[in-house]
Amino acid sequence: MMSLQDMTLKMSASPHLKSRRKTDWIMKQVVIALFLPLLAAIYFFGIRSLFMVIVGVASSVLFEYGFQKLRDQPIRINDYSAVITGMLIGLSVPVTAPYWTIIIGSFFAIVIIKQLPGGIGRNMFNPAVGARVMLKVFFSPWITNWVAPGADAVSTATPLESIGHFSKTVGEEVPGLWDLFLGVNLGGNIGETSKLMILLAFVYLVVRGVINMKIPLYYVGTVAVISSIYGGYSVDYMMTHVLSGTLIFAAVFMATDYTSGALTPTGQTVFAIGAGLLTIVIRIVFNFPGGVGFAILIMNALSPVIDKYLAPRIYGHKKRPKVSLAK
Amino acid sequence: MLNMKLKYKRQGAYTEERKSRTEKKSIIEAPLSEKMIYPMNMHIGKPAEPIVEVGDDVKMGQLIAEKQGFVSANIYSSVSGTVESIEEKPSMHGPHLAIVIKNDFKDTPAPALTSTQEDLTSQDKLSLIERAGIVGMGGATFPTHVKLSPPKGKAIDTLIINGAECETYSTADHRLMIESAEEIVAGIKELLTLFPIKQTYIAIESNVHDSVCALKQAIGDDERIQIKELETIYPQGAEKRLIKTLVNREVPSGGLPLDVHTIVANVSTVRAAHLAIQKGLPLMDRVTTVTGEPIKDPQNFRVRIGTPIQVLIDACGGFVEKTGKMLHGGPMMGKPITSGQVPITKGTSVISFLPKEEVKVDERTPCIKCAECLNVCPVNLQPILISNAYEQGDIDEAERLGAMDCIDCGNCSYICPANIPLLDNIRQAKTEIKARKEKSS
Ligand code: SF4
């Protein structure tokens, strides 16, 4: 019979059990969720969408591998975080975008935004958001012609141009709400058109416990409330704001990013509401349709300060703890 | 189901449950051991001092070690026999002075603590609890009489009976609630005579419905006692959380439940109080679960305090696979031990054995700021920031972040997807903060 003397017993301290959800498991869930908008993209824009995402993933993973190899750092491409960034970049440009813009985006996201500050967990900004804003600013001619799906791809105006800049009504040329929701006959970045698929992805991520649902809800909710007030309680106007552009896609996949978001519970609420306010301000006041990207980047930069002042009150204490800025 | 949990601030973790192996098993008498070991540090506070000498004959229920000061507890022999030695022996806290008694298997009883049960005043009852050596039997082993001694001007109005056994493998309290419901309720009624208590709750996790039924029956139509079924979440049974959940009060940092007019007592402790007051019996035995996948036939034992663990392992039929860790306690808070000579003590509610493959250490990866450690912390700490502060040598910051308020529940380390040893770091920080305080005072 086996006895205690025949066994080597470990002495490490409690807890002695560990949850099975590791970083790579979490990241894989996001990858799975991203397949939903990818499927919609393939359906609406054709097989090139798939190749765009493949280019994004391959280049992101390669840049990460190369960087870590050159710097003699542990190779961490197995954690799937670069895969997410690559997919997000591939899904964040229109179907007409040349492949090289995706590669430049990956380089910027992985090398400049993620790896230079120290890699996973150390970046202040969301890599994919940074890449899309950078592309928008510097490579606009190649990535902003909005193409509606169909045989003879024609450039279309973004719906946001007609509701932006202090306009309070929805123009005639804007697609109907159902089209906006389903992504039918809609131009735009390939991953963002079908809000239906993004909502399914949202449900998946929430059920899996991967994202905190309050972040997308508060973000989109803030945009809805402010636009509804501004538009004189016009449901059409409000829904056009909510369903247009990157908002829902970014709210589900980008504002929920752990590293660049807030850490504390109240901080996350402030982060989401702040992103919503900034988005609507940029859209209406500056008439700048890409407001979502800037809004998230600004909140990214503010999140350490938000966390510092909104540290949770510890059980049994009267006040929030005074802490220094997270390093 | 394991992964189907929504992510929100929940002050606990849905840890895996492994109670099924023993929850349906009735409590059985553990075999008697020839050698009984009584470590002097089987409670929190000052260790007791032996009052017997080597060679002395002792009776069952005889005082063998006396409490030292207020926060300390008496120790009684749980068998009759002879004192074989008084020496250092392995205990759950490492080697410590212990009295070893050779059992004569006669169970010759010593006189009871009190000869009369009539006309006992509150003071008499409290003193019986104190003399009986009763401590928190849920695992904390804090002397019960201290918890029952409110400072002047603090009125007690709330009694919480803790039956929320949240550790992964434990079923000892669960079985006790089913099989000794009457005695537990009798104990509660005794406590109700001691203080002007306005509200009494028995807290039970919702996964153990059969114990609720047993207790309901025992309570009958006594409207003073209410059963509260709580969500099954770890650490639901932690005293501070329980008080917050049930009566929405927060024990001030560094304080006791008394500070918020509350007494929390574990179900086993209440039963022990009943036996002390009604029968004059000192604390001599308890219910302990011995379980884990490597154990052939896991059991809930009624076991005499002082019985070496090895005796219980044998009574369970030994091992069916190699074990990687033996724990005094459960997997979330238990202390690792290596010797089968470590005895069952007053706070041993469970001895768990983990399979070999479960004790491997996963590689640490960078923190991804998922905020899960914050979400599961029952006292609202930011474990990763304390851990970072400690690793950067900033002990002041660790203290400002509330390191001393950590209740050691283990949730943060359990949940962290990056395998960061959060609690290890927080413990180190606490040790350094304490060391510094002692130096400056
Ligand atoms: S320490 Fe672990 S649990 Fe806490 S935020 Fe970092 S990765 Fe998440």
Ligand code: SF4
């Ligand atoms: S910091 Fe302490 S109290 Fe909070 S989860 Fe970690 S071990 Fe539990």
